[in-house]
Amino acid sequence: MCRFVLYRGEPITIDTLTTRPKNSIIHQSFQSQLGEQPLNGDGFGLAWYVPDLSDSPALFRSTQPAWNDRNLQQLAEVSKSHLILAHVRAATGDTDVSQANCHPFVGGRFVFMHNGSVANYHQVRRGWMQTLRDESYDQVRGQTDSELMFALFLGELGDSNGIGPMSEAVQNVIRRAERTRTEQKIEEPNFLNLAVTNGREVVATRFASDNATPRSLFFAQGEGCECEDGEFLTKTTGTHQQEPSRAASTVIASEPLSDQPLWTEVAPGQLLTISSDDRLTNEPIRI
Amino acid sequence: MCRFVLYRGEPITIDTLTTRPKNSIIHQSFQSQLGEQPLNGDGFGLAWYVPDLSDSPALFRSTQPAWNDRNLQQLAEVSKSHLILAHVRAATGDTDVSQANCHPFVGGRFVFMHNGSVANYHQVRRGWMQTLRDESYDQVRGQTDSELMFALFLGELGDSNGIGPMSEAVQNVIRRAERTRTEQKIEEPNFLNLAVTNGREVVATRFASDNATPRSLFFAQGEGCECEDGEFLTKTTGTHQQEPSRAASTVIASEPLSDQPLWTEVAPGQLLTISSDDRLTNEPIRI
Amino acid sequence: MCRFVLYRGEPITIDTLTTRPKNSIIHQSFQSQLGEQPLNGDGFGLAWYVPDLSDSPALFRSTQPAWNDRNLQQLAEVSKSHLILAHVRAATGDTDVSQANCHPFVGGRFVFMHNGSVANYHQVRRGWMQTLRDESYDQVRGQTDSELMFALFLGELGDSNGIGPMSEAVQNVIRRAERTRTEQKIEEPNFLNLAVTNGREVVATRFASDNATPRSLFFAQGEGCECEDGEFLTKTTGTHQQEPSRAASTVIASEPLSDQPLWTEVAPGQLLTISSDDRLTNEPIRI
């Protein structure tokens, strides 16, 4: 069912998220603690921003399991960024294990990932495809519900940018999914943990239809972060766990990367944002 | 631009087409003689029928170049069939090198391959997708013009089968492509060398729009075939080169597998069929 | 730590072992019941004999996990054989996930697979390599202890063949491993569940050094076998479970493919053979 992690803050090497923590995203590829299943071995992906060189992110995706990809390990050690997204995939439905189906998805300066599933996607897909504008239609290269939601997101966003429009566009995608589910009388819930960034700001959601329990989602904040002997640590500011606030570094992750008590669970139905001045907000998704 | 080969006749091991001839389909993957370019290194595929076990064919596709895939070599030596299709791909446009984009395409008992391109496919695709029935729509997994033409073909065919309906459906696909090209005032020609089979009968075309020269296409016939020291041979019946007729074995190939004078070039605008009693016919495509 | 299955008997399609049973070898690739760990996702391999076409077997190996390889599924449905070997790999030590490291290994007409590990292989390897004759030395293409034991086996066998020499050669390899372990004062045990065939006869072992518990190994026999609704069945002859004897079909597997009470656990330290007239014997390994 996939697991993901997103980091924004003081530049860190990618292995701080992917390899070194006890419950790194690579560890989650074969032994996820809180996922629907322990195994997320159907490919992986990594995106990170290098703003000095490009507004668009670097992207590395592979159909190999994350745990046995040497390129992933080697790149993670010598690539540093202030904004990193990583994803390990468990294929759903009848989708191929192909690079085009690996998250994250990149469109221009935007990066998108998803943990969950659109209910009865098979039945939903064609109708959604038809609503896309031509340029968004052409951006859909694979078979996943996730990539199509990214195309819908980009369509909703249009030429806008910034935290408000991104937040609105993400919620519009969730509303669309819920409306379709109602119209088509689908009983299975949608599971829509989404994360998107424009290279500066971040929006993430934890959502499931009706009273279903959404996929797990956590965050941690601090004045920086590091990983020593497998323990992922943020230098905590003391107050952030009660009231999300401004911090130099924020991690949003499907499950904690470590056992330290620095992780806050995101409540179901919440939307997180990280502003360009490092402020974390937390508000209900408006459906 | 791709190259393909199709064999129907006395059972042979697959390596008789893929590995052993001097100009085998594997050789064409890196040194095609008559292709638009020598290199067809963006994946390959192999389909063959084992009627005792299944109406649907075996399918083996890979994103590796055909020349360096050891599985291909090993399978070809110990797999035997009376009906074999092989294809080496040169990706066109912006399509991925993925298994879903590798030919041949299989749907139920049918197998389809293509050498050429739909003109301005980027602009054509969405309109064609919208005309598909839901079950055909869902069969399209990749990004190629070829796979979409196969879905159109299956839609045209409906529940029919047999050489007449297959022949008609193939021509309807070509007519559709030509009509779209006219309607959208596309100047670039369509190149539509197609091959399709239901496991018994075969239809193949050599076609290009207007007076453009189609991609190359040849056939050879005999009472059987073999490959010795790199020389692919049919045991010729003497008369087949002048008037296509009944023969125990027929090869249709983008280019001759050998220098022997057993190959007949298919004239532009022609449609070949092989019947279930081994009769080869050759008629003009009716647009 | 790997899992394997070997079948010899009435010809069956490969999916009878690989895909259709509830606990098929593909199922064991992500959810092994009795393995050291549930996950065997570091590549797989398949070998099967088609004696009409070649003394050497067909071989298909891939670095993808078995559970998501479409070629494996498609080949398994339309390939039939009386002698089939399949293996799913969990990489040990620092070995690559590469085709050369995937089991089964093929040398001429022989096929070999291994479940377990040579203790401190890192320290053992060089000495063993130096004892190989040049032709065996060149056959070692990968990095695994398993492939090197196969080279040792072929060296022991020399020009001999047949169940007696194969059985002796396998035991010589085990003796060598034990002797090296003693000489080098290695405390970790060797785990040597081995399976080898020449295309007619089969030898398999369940072995661990000292009193360590070897990796699991089972067999089942019958007058044939089939798989219905996920249940793998042999048509039992009534007596085979008490006294291994002659039966038309024999399966040797790291773990049962189904819950049916047709599986007999191989005792630690035993060597199984299947003769060319279908007789199963079971004797202690002589170290």
Next chain:
Amino acid sequence: MCRFVLYRGEPITIDTLTTRPKNSIIHQSFQSQLGEQPLNGDGFGLAWYVPDLSDSPALFRSTQPAWNDRNLQQLAEVSKSHLILAHVRAATGDTDVSQANCHPFVGGRFVFMHNGSVANYHQVRRGWMQTLRDESYDQVRGQTDSELMFALFLGELGDSNGIGPMSEAVQNVIRRAERTRTEQKIEEPNFLNLAVTNGREVVATRFASDNATPRSLFFAQGEGCECEDGEFLTKTTGTHQQEPSRAASTVIASEPLSDQPLWTEVAPGQLLTISSDDRLTNEPIRI
């Protein structure tokens, strides 16, 4: 037969070498101008140094052809370095297309690549392996002559470093190859275009046995470099083409990346070095 390129100088994005020049290393993967054959499609590799993060280089290798690997394109656009090595491979002999066989090879802080072949390597390999110290023996993971020469190089180097010892070690490797060739009465020449760096200094050779013509090798120098509209340019200092000297940026490449008259052919039998203060020297290899 392979092609390679090495850059040392003002930091540039990797695509300045790999993607953007008309005759970039990716272009050479399918249409090499001066190679033994146009095609170098059996995998590729990329290494680059990020000294702020690690003494060891980043390494990215893949068995896909360079021309169709999207990861390569995406990484090259957003990775910047002052010291970059790239290689496209044409497999020789019976070696696998595997990551372990892709150049460049990395050992600690050192990176090594090779264009050419050791004559009768099959016959030479075992003897060379036996001379390796244990730690070098274990570093050899693949099957290529190139990787083994790198292990020999590291063995020659021991704990030394710097341009003198590297230069001496490279020449010792060449001497060894020549001596073995003489001793074993091999008629085929060795082709040993080698490039090695410790992250600061560079040594490269153009060599073939006897009077054979070595594989092509060129260099270009300038006060920096750039690529515009496919034209790779160095800002030339005017004098460098006559007398190799100090320049802010140096490229060493199997063939020119562009038609500009900035490329100097390295004479057969020469050894180039680039010092840590950007000085290029050119001297005869002493055999």
